Amino acid sequence: MIQVTVHKKNQRIVSFEMTGHANFSEHGSDIVCAGVSALAITTVNSIEKLAGYQPIVEVDEVEGGYLYMEVVEDLTKEQEHTTQILLNSLLLGLEDIQSEYQDFLAVTVA
Numbered sequence: 001m002i003q004v005t006v007h008k009k010n011q012r013i014v015s016f017e018m019t020g021h022a023n024f025s026e027h028g029s030d031i032v033c034a035g036v037s038a039l040a041i042t043t044v045n046s047i048e049k050l051a052g053y054q055p056i057v058e059v060d061e062v063e064g065g066y067l068y069m070e071v072v073e074d075l076t077k078e079q080e081h082t083t084q085i086l087l088n089s090l091l092l093g094l095e096d097i098q099s100e101y102q103d104f105l106a107v108t109v110a
Helices: 031-051 077-100
Strands: 002-009 012-019 056-059 066-070 105-109
Touching: 002 031, 002 077, 012 031, 012 077, 031 066, 031 077, 077 105
Parallel strands: 002 105
Antiparallel strands: 002 012, 012 066, 056 066
């Protein structure tokens, strides 16, 4: 199961962490894994391109199954606004996947 924890502070998403594997299907044809991965990677890349800064990112490139992203401090109001739109969009997408595949994805907001 993929576990996602979205961390909020003062109603702002400040980070998210994804761990585990969906195990919905065999490697290469797991639609839950593909959907979650596409949402997460697109969100990180969009923050870099559209908000114009490099968030703090940690991944396990050897074993896979781990991604952590944290919003940096001292953003402009525009960067913060763009970042929050993108992170809330990620959360909506993950919750949509979870509603259909709750045995393979758990999303927690803390």
